[in-house]
Each structure stands twice: as structure tokens, then as C-alpha cells.
Amino acid sequence: MAVELQQRIRWLALHGVIRGLSKVGARRSGDPQARLISDPDVRADPAAFADELRERGPIIRCRAVLLTFDHQVAHELLRSDDFRVSSLGAGLPKPLRWINDKTHPGLLHPIEPPSLLSIEPPDHTRCRKLVSSVFTPRAVAALRDRVQQTADQLLDDLEAEYRGDGSAVVDIVERYCSQLPVAVISDILGVPERDRQHILHFGELGAPGLDIGLSWRQYMQVHEGLVGFNDWLGGHLQRLRRNPGDDLMSQLIQASEDSAEGARLSERELQATAGLVLAAGFETTVNLLGNGIRMLLDTPGHLEALSARPELWPTAVEEILRLDSPVQMSARFARRDVEVAGTAIKRGELVIIHLAGANRDPKVFDDPHRFDIERDNAGKHLSFSGGRHFCLGAALARAEGEVGLRTFFERYPDARLAGAGSRRDTRVLRGWSTLPITLGTARAALGS
Known part of the structure; x- marks a missing residue:
């Protein structure tokens, strides 16, 4: 009972008060931050929300924070030494922040220190340097063959299960989009196959944990996921210490122990580093694959072009990342009084960087809402953040997106939607939780 009461108090401080105030603020004044937190229409169509507010200027002052949809401003903020990363609860009023700190359960969280997402130099430099020494471009490039093997095997399994039944309907998120990245990242981190479904389960529970203003039910779901993941992760790292393999996580453990004090x-x-790499390594890629499959099924002309010109796949993946960003938002605190795009920002003020809105800035992208797999500047999107916090796994995500999507549509070129599907109930992360499709007739795997 005491533990539940503590969690109830923490939920009120971290989410409940803001959730209630946001509902009132959205209804009475239309405050953009309040709408971002509580309006289901904004979650369903973030592009329309960005378009509606973009005309107010490059930086919009809300009741408690600032907000930008401007690509140039977002690019500058992500790289500026005048700003620092945020962490869960850091923007709360002091009384609520005090309650949050006092009721903290001690669990690792992807947007709390010492996660790379929530620390700055010199600690960020030290941690990232060590991780980069193991996750080298060569090491990531070597994983591309593993991505291809895994994609082929997953599709072989689907084909064997349905035995050429072209009318078979499957949830492609459950059967393919989630299985591919979790298998690849598990190889990287030395996760045994028996544990991989546990990782998926913990990830699904914890995905809303990047959002603010959660309901009590969502909060406890996230808490359950964090407890399970923290317990599993501690045991996993101990097993790798006792029996190291040739996986990159074993190498990271060894590199840390061999480093100077x-x-x-x-x-x-x-x-924290292992947990972040594991969670970020499949959560966002699940969204990339699901978003990509849905977008391409909606545009059969693009699929025809990709079939005839497979060299377009890398640009297609960049355009999918731009148009339906797996990560929708980031945030930065001002370190000092500063002026950005004509707006005075005081030390300690928080700026919400709407990455998805910046990725559709008409000043940068012509006809920004059009899905164009030949867009020459599609790679200018900000979906992997920027500056010193640029995503470590960007190259791997791109490879998984390209190989995963190309291989699926080469095997099942006649796939089509079999229902509306459902979006994830999250705001920072955007993807499909279910996506039913009719597979159609399978073609033989290339090279078989």
C-alpha cells in the first residue's frame, strides 16, 4: 500500500497536475502546449497542428514553454551550446519537482540521467566516446548482412505458415516490423533468443514513458515496463560479464573496464547506456517500418517505381523518416539569456522542438506534405536529432528501414491493407500498434 501511495503521489506531481491543467488550458484558451499534451486531434494529425500554428512565427510562446516548428530554428537549437537537453520532470514547478525527486523509485529511465539523452559534456562526451569506440561505422555496416538474413527468415516463416494463401491477413507490426529490429538489436547486445519477446513486451509497456501528462493507467503500465526491464537488464549484464561473447555489448563492457579510471x-x-541502445534500437525502427509499409501501400505508384528502380530505396526511407517522423519531439533548456530568431529566451526556459513540424517546413521542403521518393533534399530531415545528441543508431536504422521494406515488398508485391489499423497511444513516438494486411502471393526470395 505504501509503495502504491508513493507512486500515486509521484504520478500526480509528474503527470496528474499537468494533465488536468492541460485539459483546462486547451479548452479555455487553446494554449498550444496544452493542446499538444491533451488534444487527441493533435495526436491523430500532428501535421495539421503544425500548419495551423506555423504562421505565428518561428518561435511560439505558450503559457509555460516555447514551441517551434521552424526547421532553421530547430537545427540551430539542437546544435547550440546555449541550450542543454531536458530530462523527465525537469520542467516542473519547484514544488512538483521536489515531490518527484522524493518519490523517485530509483529505476533507470531513457530520459533521466545518466542516459545519454539527458546528460551534457563532460559526462556526455566521456560516455559517448566509449560507446562510439565499439559502435563504429564498420561494426554497423557489418550488421547489414544480419538485417538481410533476419528479414528473409521472418518472411520465410510467414510464407511457410500460410503456404501460399494469398488471402491470408496478418498484423504486419506484430509479425514483422517489431520482430526484425528486436532480433538485430538483440544480436548487438547479446540477448538470447528466449529473452527477446520479454524485451518487446517491456518496450511496448514503456513506450508512453517519453510523454508528459500520462493517465494513471498509462503511468502504471510504464512503471511495470521499467521495473521488468531494469530487473532483466541488471541480470543480463552480469551474465555477459561471466560469459562474454563477440557481441558489441560484451565489447563495451570490456572497453569500459579497460579504460583509464x-x-x-x-x-x-x-x-543506462545498454538500456537506451536496446530500447531506442528497436522502438523507433518498429515505427519506421510500420509507417513505411502503410505509406507505400497507400501509394502503389511508388511501389511500382521502387520495383523498377531499386536504387531509389535509400531516398524513399529518408522521405518516410521526414514525412512521418518516428520521434516527433525533443526539448532544450536555455543555459543563459539568449535571442533566437528575434525571440528573447531567458535562462531556464524550455523550448519544445517539434521535429515532425520542422520536417514539413515549406521554407525547406517544396510541397512538404507530398510523399516524394525522389525528393532531392529528403535527407535534411531532423528525425535523428542533431549536434552532439545526433542518434548513434542512425546508420543502423537506415539500413533496417531500407533492407526491411525492400525485402518485404519484393517478397509480397501484391500486399494490400486489410483494415484501418491503430496508432500507438503516444505523442513523442509515432507509429502503428496494429496494421492488418493481406499478404497476397509470395514471390521466391531473391537468390534462392
Whole structure:
């Protein structure tokens, strides 16, 4: 009972009060931040929300924060030394922040220190340097063959199960989009096959944890996922210490232990890094694959073009990342009084960077709402953030997107939607939780 009461108090401080105030603010004044938190229409169509507000200027002052949909401003903020990353609860009023700190359960969270997403130099430099020494471009490039093998095997399994039944309907998120990245990232981190469904389950529970203003039910769902993941992760790292493999996580553990005293990762830093790589390594890629399959099924002309000109796949993936960003938002605190795009920002003020809106800025992208797999500047999107916090796994995500989508549509070129599907009930992350499709007749795997 005491534990539940503590969690109830923490939920009120971290989410409940803001949730209630946001509903009132959205209804009475139309405050953009309040709508971003509480309006289901904004969650359903973030592009329309961005278009509606874009004309107010490059930076919009809301009741408690600032907000930008401007590509140039977003690009500058992500790289500026005048701003620092945020962390869960850091923007709360002092009384609520105090309650949050006092009721913290001690669990690792992807947007709390010592996660790379929530720390700055010198700690960020030290941790990222060590991780980068293991997750090298060569190491990531070597994983491309593994991505291809995994995609082929998953589709072989589907084909064997349905035995050429062209009318078979499957939830492609459950059967393919989630299975591909979790298998690849598990190989990277030395996760045994028996544990991979647990990882998927913890990830699904924890996905809303990047949002603010959660309901009590969502909060407890996230808490359950964090408890399960933290318990599993501690045991997993101990197993790798006892029996290291040739996976990159075993190499990271060894590299940390071999480093000079000041360069090592603490045990908590190591766990936070492993947890972030694992969660970010499949959560966002599940969204990329699901969003891509849905967008391409909606545009059969693009599928015909990609079949005739497979060299277009890399640009198609960049355009999918731009147009339906798996990560919709980021945030930065001002370190000092500063002026950006003619707006005075005071030290300590929080700026919400709407990455998805910046990715549709008409000043940068012609006809920004059009899905164009030949767009020459599609790669200018900000879906992987920027600056010192640019996504470590960007190259792997691109490879998984390109290989995963191309391989699926080469095997099932006649696939079509079999229902509306359902979006994830999250705001920072955007993707499909279910996507039913009719597979159609399978073609033989290339090279078989």
C-alpha cells in the first residue's frame, strides 16, 4: 500500500497536475502546449497542428514553454551550446519537482540521467566516446548482412505458415516490423533468443514513458515496463560479464573496464547506456517500418517505381523518416539569456522542438506534405536529432528501414491493407500498434 501511495503521489506531481491543467488550458484558451499534451486531434494529425500554428512565427510562446516548428530554428537549437537537453520532470514547478525527486523509485529511465539523452559534456562526451569506440561505422555496416538474413527468415516463416494463401491477413507490426529490429538489436547486445519477446513486451509497456501528462493507467503500465526491464537488464549484464561473447555489448563492457579510471562507465552509466541502445534500437525502427509499409501501400505508384528502380530505396526511407517522423519531439533548456530568431529566451526556459513540424517546413521542403521518393533534399530531415545528441543508431536504422521494406515488398508485391489499423497511444513516438494486411502471393526470395 505504501509503495502504491508513493507512486500515486509521484504520478500526480509528474503527470496528474499537468494533465488536468492541460485539459483546462486547451479548452479555455487553446494554449498550444496544452493542446499538444491533451488534444487527441493533435495526436491523430500532428501535421495539421503544425500548419495551423506555423504562421505565428518561428518561435511560439505558450503559457509555460516555447514551441517551434521552424526547421532553421530547430537545427540551430539542437546544435547550440546555449541550450542543454531536458530530462523527465525537469520542467516542473519547484514544488512538483521536489515531490518527484522524493518519490523517485530509483529505476533507470531513457530520459533521466545518466542516459545519454539527458546528460551534457563532460559526462556526455566521456560516455559517448566509449560507446562510439565499439559502435563504429564498420561494426554497423557489418550488421547489414544480419538485417538481410533476419528479414528473409521472418518472411520465410510467414510464407511457410500460410503456404501460399494469398488471402491470408496478418498484423504486419506484430509479425514483422517489431520482430526484425528486436532480433538485430538483440544480436548487438547479446540477448538470447528466449529473452527477446520479454524485451518487446517491456518496450511496448514503456513506450508512453517519453510523454508528459500520462493517465494513471498509462503511468502504471510504464512503471511495470521499467521495473521488468531494469530487473532483466541488471541480470543480463552480469551474465555477459561471466560469459562474454563477440557481441558489441560484451565489447563495451570490456572497453569500459579497460579504460583509464576517469574514462570508465560506472555500473549505472553502463546499465543506462545498454538500456537506451536496446530500447531506442528497436522502438523507433518498429515505427519506421510500420509507417513505411502503410505509406507505400497507400501509394502503389511508388511501389511500382521502387520495383523498377531499386536504387531509389535509400531516398524513399529518408522521405518516410521526414514525412512521418518516428520521434516527433525533443526539448532544450536555455543555459543563459539568449535571442533566437528575434525571440528573447531567458535562462531556464524550455523550448519544445517539434521535429515532425520542422520536417514539413515549406521554407525547406517544396510541397512538404507530398510523399516524394525522389525528393532531392529528403535527407535534411531532423528525425535523428542533431549536434552532439545526433542518434548513434542512425546508420543502423537506415539500413533496417531500407533492407526491411525492400525485402518485404519484393517478397509480397501484391500486399494490400486489410483494415484501418491503430496508432500507438503516444505523442513523442509515432507509429502503428496494429496494421492488418493481406499478404497476397509470395514471390521466391531473391537468390534462392
